[in-house]
Amino acid sequence: MILNLLKSKIHCATVTEANLQYMGSITIDEWLMEKAHMVANERVQIVNNNNGARLETYVIPGVRGSGVICLNGAAARWVQPGDTVIIMAYVFMDEKEAAAYRPIVVMVDGSNTVCEIRTGEYQNQIL
Template structure:
C-alpha cells in the first residue's frame, strides 16, 4: 500500500484562530462535500505563509460561510489571513492509482472556489505512471497553475 493525497483545499485563507477551543479545524461543509473531506477526518495543514506543517481533524462549521478556523494548539501555527493547504490522505495499491482522481479546489482571497481540478495518474506505452492536473477534460499547464495560485 502507498499513501496518496485523496482531496485538497488549496490556498484557503484562515478566517479565524481560536486557541481556547479543544482542537481541530472548522471548515464550511459545502466545501468539504464538494471535495470529499469528512467530519472527524484527520487532515494535513500546510501553511504557505509561515511554512508550518501540522495535522488535526475536521469539524463542520456553518454552510456557506467559507470559514476556515484553526482551533486549539493548531491556532498557534495559523493566523487569520494565512494562506493554507488542507489535504486528506488515503492508502491505495499501485494498481488503484489509475482509478483514483483526487479532487482539488483552489480559492480566491475570499475563500470562494476559483478552480475545481483533479489529479490524474495514467499509463502510456512508455511509462506505467504519468501525472497531470485536469480541469474537466482539459489538461492544466503546471507552470500556469503555479503562477495562478501564487497570487
C-alpha cells in the same frame, strides 16, 4: 503493497479565525468539505504558506457557505487570520487503484469561494 496518496486538498484557503480556547481541530465550511470530498473527523494535514508550519488535526464542519477556515486549540498557535493554507486529506489504496486515481484539488479565492475544481493532472472543471 498499500500506498498513502493525496485524496484531496483545498488549495490556498484563507484562515478566517484562530481559536486557541477550542479543544482542537480545523473548522471548514461544510460546502468546501463536500467539494473536497472531506468528511467530519477526517485526519488532515495543514501547511501554512506564510510561515511554513505543517501540522495535522481533524476536520469539523463549519457553517455552510460561510467560507470559515478556523484553526482550533493548539493549532491556532501556528496560524493568524489572513494566512493562506493548504488543507490535504490522504487515502490508502493498492497500486492498481493508485494507477487510476486522480486527487481532487479545490481552488479557492481570497474569500474561500470555490473558483475551480481540478481532478487529475490534465482535466479540470471551471465553475
